[in-house]
Amino acid sequence: MKTVMIHGQNHEGSTCMITRELANKTGGEIQEFFLPRDFDKPCMGCYTCFQTELKxxxxxxxxxxLVSAILEADLIILDSPVYVYHATGQMMNFLDHFGTWWVVHRPMPEMSKKQAVAISTAAGGGMKSTVQDMADSLEMWGIRKVYKFGIGVQAVKPEEIPARILAKIHRKTSYLAQRIRKNTEKRGCNVRARKWxxxxRFAHKHFPAMQPDHGYWEQRGWHAKLRPWTE
Ligand SMILES: Cc1cc2nc3c(=O)[nH]c(=O)nc-3n(C[C@H](O)[C@H](O)[C@H](O)COP(=O)(O)O)c2cc1C
Structure with a gap:
């Protein structure tokens, strides 16, 4: 099992602590990136990726x-503390770079073998919207199974987390790690991505072709019987 953790913050606080705990319990080879330390660029809106390719x-x-680590990983973990009810700006800046990976553009067949987790901590509120900020990309990349884990820690640093919340974190990470291990080797596509x-596919068949997306689908047989999650 290969895991990549991408932290939406540079510091090793409560969010990073939970992600590391989960990755260690899941086991295997682990790679770690921090934002903005390892990637600090906002998308410039030049459309080069949409008109040509991400490279x-x-x-x-x-x-x-980061792209290589994601493509090699069996498990992708994105995390972010809640900053004003959402993921950090640096996490969103990073995710903005992967518009072409969305299934409505150029789906990546390798995503159908991967699992992912979106993790967030808050003092008390905004975990759901923050986890969803990251899960939106993970799901729309076509990752087979996306788990969501948000928790209110009632703290601004790990040492302040109350014992009963820490115990809950340990329980949840153990349960999630067990589910992830059980689900390795499976293939498929999450329901949301499959629907999109x-x-x-309907739009490609009934409306004027948008290139290069249309050609990418045609070449892979997705306008016929093949699907990215069965390749
Ligand atoms: C700029 C900023 C905005 C925050 N916004 C919220 C918020 O909207 N809701 C909340 O409950 N906590 C908020 N917090 C608190 C953190 O989300 C919380 O302490 C979190 O657990 C910190 O995680 P970390 O230790 O990984 O940095 C905010 C903290 C900062 C610095």
Missing amino acids: NCPHYKMLEP FSLM
């Missing part, structure tokens, strides 16, 4: 190690 992004040199794939 031509002006930020690709800095993005490449079907809608887009």
Whole structure:
């Protein structure tokens, strides 16, 4: 099992602590990135990725190690503390770079073998919207199974987390690690991405072709019987 953790913050606080605990309990080879330390560029809106490919992004040199780690991983964990009810700006800046990976554009068949987790901590509120900020990308990349884990820690640093909440974190990470291990080797596509794939396939067949997406689908047989999650 290969795991990549991408932290939406540079510091090793409560959110990072939970992610590391989960990754260690899941086991295997672990790689770790911090944002903005390892990637600090906001999308410039140049559309180069949509019009050509992600490799031509002006930020690709800095993005490449993270892209490679994601593509090699069996498990992708994105985390972020809640900052004003949402994921950190640096996490959203990072995710903005992967618009072409969304199933409505150029689905990546390798996503159908992966699992992912979106993790968030807050003092008390905003975990759901923050976890969803990250899960939106993970699901729309077509990752087979996306787990969501948000928790109110009533603290601004790990040492302040009350004992009963810490115990809950330990229980939840153990349960999640067990589920992840049980689900390795499976293939498929989450329901949301599958639905959007079907809608887009209909659009490709009934509306003027948008390139290069249309050609990418045609070449892979997705306008016929093949699907990204069965390749
Ligand atoms: C700029 C900023 C905004 C925050 N916004 C919220 C918020 O909207 N809701 C909340 O409950 N906690 C909020 N917090 C508190 C953190 O989300 C919380 O302490 C979190 O557990 C910190 O995680 P960390 O230790 O990984 O940094 C905010 C903290 C900061 C610094």
